[in-house]
Structures are given as structure tokens and as C-alpha cells.
Amino acid sequence: MNTSDGRAAPATVCRWAVAGCGWVARDHFLPGLLAAADSRTGGAVPRLVAVTDTDPAAAARLAARVPGARTATDLPALLAVHRPDAVYVATPNHAHRPAVTAAAAAGAAVLCEKPLAAGLADAERLVAACHRAGVPAATAYDQRFHPAHRAVREVTASGALGTITAVRITYCCWLPPAWSPDGRPYDNWRADPARAGGGAALDLAPHGLDLVGVLLGGDDVTELTALVQHRVHPYPVDDGAVLAGRTGGGVLVCLHVAYNTPDTLPRRRLEVVGTLGQLTAVDTLGQDAGGRLWLTDAQTTRRVPVPFDTGTSPFAVQVREFSAAAVSAGRPVGRAWPWPLHRDLTLHRLLLEALSPARPAPPPPVPSTVEEGRR
Ligand SMILES: NC(=O)c1ccc[n+]([C@@H]2O[C@H](COP(=O)([O-])OP(=O)(O)OC[C@H]3O[C@@H](n4cnc5c(N)ncnc54)[C@H](O)[C@@H]3O)[C@@H](O)[C@H]2O)c1
Structure with missing residues (x-):
């Protein structure tokens, strides 16, 4: 300027x-x-x-x-x-x-x-x-600011997918009790219900719930149910969950989040499904730049890569945009x-309500006799 x-x-x-x-x-x-x-x-x-x-x-x-x-x-x-x-x-x-x-x-x-x-x-x-x-x-x-997700928003808003019917998100990782982000000794508060408030569901699902509304131009999830599991890690918080939801506009939403998926497996995927085509983003969920994004045409079945800036970190864009909002607040x-923030609170409430009646699957039956246990 x-x-x-x-x-x-x-x-x-x-x-x-x-x-x-x-x-x-x-x-x-x-x-x-x-x-x-x-x-x-x-x-x-x-x-x-x-x-x-x-x-x-x-x-x-x-x-x-x-x-x-x-x-x-x-x-x-x-x-x-x-x-x-x-x-x-x-x-x-x-x-x-x-x-x-x-x-x-x-x-x-x-x-x-x-x-x-x-x-x-x-x-x-x-x-x-x-x-x-x-x-x-x-x-x-x-993740609102990931360039691939901004490209998803643009394609979705253009009408190229036809009527949007569903958003499917998989966002999983491996988080054992002694997890540490860098291998150094670490106080893993994520496994402590008092400090975390929940497990994989409360930690990872908020990103997906936010993204749905952002990608659909404000059509937020308004109904949500959840199933959680305590399947792999011996801590008191859940280590996996599936959530099923519906937006106010009628789009169905599936989220799978987990702390029990090895990081070496495919574990970060986002799909927006429409009547004319489907967008698929792989390895864009998370903190880093990069990943892949393509559009599958329903008629030709061709997969066309959707270009986006693969070098810009979502955190850099977030800081840039929030800095502008912070210093210009109150100016004409x-x-x-x-x-x-009240919109984020509504989604937080929806998630906590969905999780409150969620019950883990019952543990496998304990053999009642030594004989049975040997079988
Ligand atoms: N947006 C994302 O992708 C993303 C990724 C990771 C973590 N998070 C969130 O960020 C937060 C921090 O996660 P983290 O992985 O960096 O945890 P961390 O344990 O690595 O870091 C938390 C830090 O806060 C300090 N701390 C604890 N209580 C404090 C207090 N009262 N005042 C000041 N400092 C205090 C701890 O000493 C520690 O250094 C969590 O809410 C987590 O959910 C978000």
C-alpha cells in the first residue's frame, strides 16, 4: 500500500x-x-x-x-x-x-x-x-486455512459437484499412553480426562465438524450422534470414535477419528460427494502444508487433479488473517x-451432547473357567 x-x-x-x-x-x-x-x-x-x-x-x-x-x-x-x-x-x-x-x-x-x-x-x-x-x-x-480446503470450498461453491449429498472425513493417528511429540519425556495430558475433557473424539472431531460448515459455505452440522471405543490403549479416555451427522441443509456427515491407527497407515482423508462428482483430499488434514486433491467426474469417471498452493502452511495463513482482524478491530x-465464536460454541456443545450418552462397546467376555480360557 x-x-x-x-x-x-x-x-x-x-x-x-x-x-x-x-x-x-x-x-x-x-x-x-x-x-x-x-x-x-x-x-x-x-x-x-x-x-x-x-x-x-x-x-x-x-x-x-x-x-x-x-x-x-x-x-x-x-x-x-x-x-x-x-x-x-x-x-x-x-x-x-x-x-x-x-x-x-x-x-x-x-x-x-x-x-x-x-x-x-x-x-x-x-x-x-x-x-x-x-x-x-x-x-x-x-485446517480452515489449508490451501487445499480453500480449493475444496471454491469447487463446491461453483456447483461443479451438483447437489452435495455427503462429507466423509477420516482423521486418525497413533497416540499410546506414553506418547510424546518429539520422543522426549512428555506429560501426556491427552490421556487424562480432567485436563483433556475426552479422548480422540474431543481432540480430533472438532476439526472435522468445523470444516464441514466451512467447506459448505456455512451449512453447519446441526444433528450428531457418536459411538466411541476403548479398544487399544489402556487409558481412561476413548481411543476411537465414529460420528454421524446431518447439516441444517441436509448433507450427511461421517467422521472417523482415532488414536489407535498406526501413523504408517492411510489415515487422513476428506471426501465431498455430490451428484455430479466427488472431491477427494488426502493428507491435507493436520497442521502441515501439502497433500493431494482431485475431482472425480461422475459421468466420465476421470480423476482430475485440483491445483492448490502446496507450500503454504495453514498456520501461516491463520496467523496472517487473524493478525489483520486483531489490529483492525473497532476501525470503520x-x-x-x-x-x-458463538458458532464454534454451538458445534462444541453438539459434540459434547453427542458424546455424553456414547458408550464404549462392552469388553470381550472373560472366560468363566480355566478350560474355556484355554480354547
Ligand atoms: N490446531 C491443531 O492442529 C492442534 C495441534 C496440537 C494441539 N492443539 C491444541 O493445542 C493445545 C496445546 O496442545 P500441545 O500439543 O501443544 O500440548 P503440550 O503439552 O505440548 O503444550 C502445552 C504447554 O502448555 C503449558 N501449560 C500448561 N498449563 C499452563 C497454564 N495454565 N498456563 C500456561 N502454560 C501452561 C505446558 O507446560 C506445555 O508447555 C491443546 O488445546 C491442543 O488440543 C491443536
């Missing part, structure tokens, strides 16, 4: 802070922020100014990667000293609500990791706090955020 005398206008900077400096902040958010800062496109340049974590070593490791970034002992201290424009909350699920509430009350825009909270009451209080504060607030559904030409 140029000023009236033809000189380049100084870029607006969005000053970011991070609360919770673990795996996703370190390996995905920060590289995304740095890439977005480098690309210089969009309305604001993101800059990391301060971080905090209950583990000071984790905070120090993240800050050390960005010249000038500071650590703070806790979030209230960080907010008071550094006054960030935006805060990325990437703590375990049970700690989202206090962090989001503090950041919003300090006037910062908030990008909170999914799921919104471990339970419904906390999620409702979190959303209410953001509304009270009037700050831009969003769930960090990075402010960048509106298209996915209001």
Missing part, C-alpha cells in the same frame, strides 16, 4: 503473545507466524513479543527462537508489561478458559486452540468473557472475522 505522496506506507504490526509453549506453539504456530511475517502480504505483520508457560524452560526455549521476544512468569504479568494485540492460547484444554478470560479482559484479541475447553460450562464462560470484552476471538481451526474498515 502507498501513501498519497507515493511512498510505501509503514506496515501495521500485530504484537503477539503466546500462553502455553508446547508442541503446537513450538512446531506449528511459531513457524507459521515467522512465515507470515516474511511473506508481507495481508494487512498486518505479526511479531512475537512475549511468551509464558507454567514450565519456564518451555517458555525460554520458544522465546530464544525470536530476537527480542521476552518471557513472563505468568499471563497476568505478561499482559500488564507487554500489552500484546493478540494472544495465542495453546495450553492443555482445561487451562484455556482462565487464559482466554485474562487476555480478553486485558483487551487483547484471542486465538484459542481447539477444543474450546475441556467441558461445556468452561467453554460457555470463555465465550461469554470474550463477548463481554468485545475483542476479536477465534478458535484456532488451522476493520477486517471482520468470518467465524464467530
